[in-house]
Structures are given as C-alpha cells and as structure tokens.
Amino acid sequence: MLEFLFLPFLWQGALIAVEIATFAMVLGLILGLGLALLRLTGNKFLSGVAWFYVWFVRGTPLLLQLVFIFDALPAVGITLDNFTTAVVGFALNEAAFSAEIIRGGILAVGRNQTIAAASLGMGPVLTLRRIVLPQAMRAILPGLGNQAISMIKGTSIASVIFVNELTFRSEQIVGQNFRFFAVFAATGLIYLFMTSVIALGQAALERRFDHLRERPVAEPSLSAASERAPLPDLVAEITGWDAQAAGAEPFVAGHNVQKSYGKREVLRGIDLDVRRGEVVVLMGPSGSGKSTFLRLVNHLEPVDWGEIRVGGRYVGYERGAGGLRPARNLAKARADARIGMVFQHFDLFNHLTALENVVEAPIRVYGEDATRARARGLHLLQSVGLGEHAGHLPHRMSGGQQQRVAIARALAIAPRLMLFDEPTSALDPERVGEVLAVIRSLAASGMTMLIVTHEVRFAREVADRVVFMDEGVIVEQGFPAEVLEQPKHERTRRFLRMVDAKQSHVAPEEISHAHR
C-alpha cells in the first residue's frame, strides 16, 4: 500500500481535486451569498428567481449538469474545457446549497440587530458586512465545512468529463493491476489527509468567529489627565447642543400620522409636536401605538398617511407631485437626521464589545477618525459608569449595564433627538434605577427626548409633558402634574390605577409584555 501512498500520479490527482474544489467553493460562496440575499429581499420576483435556481440545481444530479455543460453547451457555441466545466458545475451547485446555509445563518441573527443598526444610520450593505455576517458565521461555518469536504470527495464524478482526479486515477491503476485493496486504501488515506486539513481550517475559522468567546481586547486606556466628565457636559460637547437655544419652535412635528399592520389600525391620526429641548413621555396601555409612533419618527417603518418632520425636514421622504414618497437612500437620510434610539431589549451588537458597539456608527457611518471616536466612546462609557466594561462583550454584562451601553451608543452619533422605547421594561427591578439615572441626567443636558415608559414616578420627574395614548389616538396630554395627578379621562385614570397597583408589586415588564 505504501508504494501507492507516495505515488506522484495519485497526488497529482489529489491536487486537481483541491484546485477544482477551491475555485468552485470561492465562486459558489459568492453566488450563494447573492442568492441568499435575493431570497431574503422582500421582492417577490427576485426571491422567486433565487428560489427557482435553488430548486432546480438542488433537484437535478450534478453528474447530468456536468455532462450538460461539457457536451450540450458547445451546440450553442459555448465550449468549456474540462477543468473549467468542473469548476463552473461545482460552483453552480455549491451556490444552491450554500445559499440555503447562508440564509439559515442570516435568519439566525435576530432582526433586532438589523433594526438597531438601521437606527444608527447604517445602510444594508454595511449592516450585512459588519453586523449580520460576522454573527451568522457561527451558524454558517459547520455547514460550509461539510460542503467543502463533500465537494473535494465529489470531484470524482468529474471523471466523466475527462477530469483525472484522485478516485479516477486510482481506478485506472486498479484497472491495470487489479490490486484494488492496496490502491483504494492509499487513496482513502490521501482523501483523509485532505479532509483533515479542511476540518482544521474549519475549526480555526469557528474560533475566529465565535463572538461569545472572550478574546484579548486591547485594554482601552485614558490619559491620566482626563477626568470623568459629567454626562450633560459631555452631551453638550458632542452634540454642540445649547440648552439655552430651546425655544417654542416645534423640533418634531407630527401631523395626522396613521399606520396600520394589515387590517389592524395602530395609529389613527396622531398630531404631536415636540419643542426643542422638550422631554415628552408617551404613556398608555400595550397596543396603544406608542412604540410604533417612535419607529415612524426615525423612519424605521414607513408612515401610511400624514407626515412627521424632524428639525424641519422629512426623514427619508421627498415631497413629490402626489405627496410624500420614500427617498432613495433611506440609510443616509436616517444618518443625516441624527436621531438616537434606545430599545426595550437593548439590542447591542452581540459580537462587539461595549466600546466597539459605541464607536461602530461614528466610524463606519459618519467616517470619524477611529482614535478620536474611541477616546470619545470611552468617555461616554465612563459617564454612564461603565468605563471598566469597555472591553466586555454584551453577554457578560447585566441588563442595566447593557442598556447604559445602548444609551452611550445612541449618544455617540451626536443625536439631536433621543427616542427611548420602554428602556426599563426588560430590566430587573433593582436595575431600573441606574438606567433612569442616566436618562435623568440626559434630560438635564437639554436633550430633546421622546420617551415611552410606564414609570409614573420617573415621568413625573423628567417629563415636560406627558402624552397619554390609547387605541391609536392621543387621549389627553399636558404637564405631568395635570395628566398624572388629575387625569380628565376615565381611560387615563384606569390605566394609572392599574400601573400604580402593579408597580408596587411586580416588575414593570409584565405590564407591557405583549408589546414586541
């Protein structure tokens, strides 16, 4: 057997198998990613085309595909040599299989990750490259390792189109000397060697993309001179915000805003203005449309009817002949609007450290100098009391800590408006205070804010105005003292009684459980 194990004739065949598999794998993955993305677009036609491709290629034998490319295409003037045919055939096949593996990996990354990225002004390509794919890789790699190994072994069927790879060569030797056991055993060992190399490569890649594994982070350090700046000062410095500039001019102007999901009307004509520097708290039972309104303000979702202007401009709409129509570059419009958003479930990027989460948008969306962005990001983390955690991954932090990182992340884009969507609802009761403290100090900085919350005491404390919503309309609004102490409407009274009773016994998320 040894005489065959070291036979150059066989190793040349192994090299051919490796070459075909490498070219085909690279091409197939590029095509597969494209197909996966097509299938994930909302566009029925594009997704249908991708589905058809996958269905057809997966459903027909590779052997026939190879013979077809090699022997039938010459009839229409396309003559490919055998090596090219094998590469093309295997790549087209790999595209179909890897498209499904990649699609599965992308779907495994929560949609909250892409929404968070969108709120930071990140475009689809940037989001895919920086946020989705790095996290999807964990789910994708084992499948692709399988594919690579089965492809290298599967190249043997290309012998029907004159590719003399390893298996065919060993059969030729057997055809000449009939010593099939010795020859095939040697061939098997050569295959085992090649597939072992792939398995090692797979293991290395899996380590590289395992974002839950602690990795050495260059410990961010501040110069000794830098003091921990209080948050309001820092915000003023970042945003260039002047609390004195607050005026009567509405900064957010919503007019007759309507939104439905299917047949369900969520917003039924909301008129809501927010002045510069004003803190407005939205309250109301689950399903009253509060969170939906927030998502319309920064155009995470489109408005069905009516309009919202922020700083005098539409976010991602253009005024056309027949009214408003979506602008072409929505991500850029979001980035230009500089609206920071904080979510109920924090939605930090799971594969990035606290500091990386904070500096992602400043560097990638706004093109800031990395060193400066990092220094400022670190200041922001310090000002929310998390300087020590800059190098930690989200899963190592408590909910309260994650939410404070999320606030720092939103502040890092120098927002002119902050949206808080139930920022404490998902927190343990003992963690609520630390997050509210940060929001409170932010309110003191003069930041314009729209906050959805059930924390009545907190609302009374920070809100300039409380807006009570129910069933898609504004029921009443006014100073916290008016709305919270002497509500005019029975619906408001009932809600406040219920919230009051619940807040003295249970965690607040139980009130709003059905919201997401």
Added chain:
Amino acid sequence: MHALLSLRASSLVGIAVAALWGAPTLACDRAALTAKYPALVGRTVRLAQDGESPPYTFRDAGNFETMRGLDNDLAVATFKCLGMKTETKIGKWSGLLPAVIAGQADVMWNNLYYTPIRAQQVDFVTYVFASTGALVKAGNPKKITALTDTCGIKGVAGLGTVEEVLLHKTSDTCVAAGKPALEIATYPDKPSGMRLVQAGRADLMLTDGGFAGNVAKTNGAEFAQAFLIKTNYKVGPGITRTFAGLQPAIADALQQIQADGTMKELMVKYGVDPSLMLPVEGFTQ
C-alpha cells in the same frame, strides 16, 4: 478566468502525447496516405479513451502517464501513418461518446461496438468482431463451461451493455425450460464487476471477451475464463462528423495496417483472438 483555467487544464487532462515507445514500426505507405489526405497532415486528433479497459486501453504498469493496449496502439499507428499528432483525453467510458458527439473530442477508440443508433451521431470504422467472455473465480468452482450452465447462478454485467441483455435472455430460457432463473446484478465499471466475482458476491461476470481473456491471462491466480462466445457486433473507433476527411482516412490507414499483418500481431500481443478480425469497413450512418 476562462483563459487561466484553460491554461491549467492542459496539464490536468492527462494529455499523453502519444508515446511511440511500444508502438509498432510504421506499417503503411505513409507517403501515399499523406498525399491522399494532405489536409490532415500535422493536425492533432483528440483521442478519447478511458484507460481502464485492458487489453484495449490501460495505463502502463511502469509509467502511469503512458497509455497501452490494442486500441491505443492501433490508434497511434493509424494517426502516425496519416502524419497526424494525437492528444489523449482520459475520462469515464460513459462520457467518451457524448464528448465526441459534442465536439469535445474527435475519436473514441475504446472497444466501442458499432450500432445503427450510435452511427446516427458518429461515423465508424470497424475491423474486428466483439466477443463475450465469462469471467469466474480461478478454478471455476461452479464448473460453468457454457451459457446453458448458468441457470440459478448469480451473474453480473455492466449496466446497459449487450451482456446485460444476454444475461436476461439466458435467464428467460432457463425459466422456460423449467430451471431456476439467474440472479442478475449490474455494475457501473469493470473493476467493480471484478470485485464482485473476487469477493464471491457473483459467480460469473459476463463481459467483453478480450477483457475477460486478458484478466484470466494476467491474473490467473484470481480469475479464469469459463467460456467465450463470438458475437455479431462489429467494433471500431467512433469518429466525429465535424472533422472533415477523418473517417475515410482512418479506414484507409487501418486497411493497410491490417493487410501487412500488424493488426494481427497486436491482437496476439494483447491476448485477443485473431480469428475475430474482419475486413475494415466504414459506416457513415
């Protein structure tokens, strides 16, 4: 990318620019042939073979890059007579004829039987009758000496071959005579069939007579030939129709190679019964 791959490919196909070593001395009037077919002189013929069908085409034991065999040597001699170069493309048997039909190769010279259906797509030049041989384990444990002895045994043949048809016919005859039917299985390539016999999974492998004779001769410790049946199938190269003038030139050259005794000499050398030889004949439909 195509160009890049093409470059690479040329070294992959296993191109064996026909080795003259082992080929017979020139057995033809080359001057006359090249004068008759001047357009062919110096051109390259892409020869499709599978390299795993001894004694017709197989790799040389001492140097795997070199092709040997009756069909290979006849092809080399033929194209040498015509002043042509050859480039051998080696692939699975089932892919050879499709490649010639598609123009990816010019001539399949690999124990190909002439059939009218095949001749609808490629031209033929035939020079020998096919035979069917029965390969059994050395010592012929089931004492099989003719097709009529095969009732109730396990017989195997290549998938879709004339031998497979013959096995089924034989089985029907057995049943009609009140004897047990054959247990028939098929294999995708000859080495697989041989392993079935070797491992005792089959009692008899019905295959090409030349192949069976060669195996029995070179590997007598393992195999024996139980019997040989002459068939009416004519054998010869399948030739593309896109290579103008190639078919008549091959016929003319083979005629000379046959006339001067070279063909017989090669048949003896590779263990193929010379009595199977038949006058060279061309088919263009």
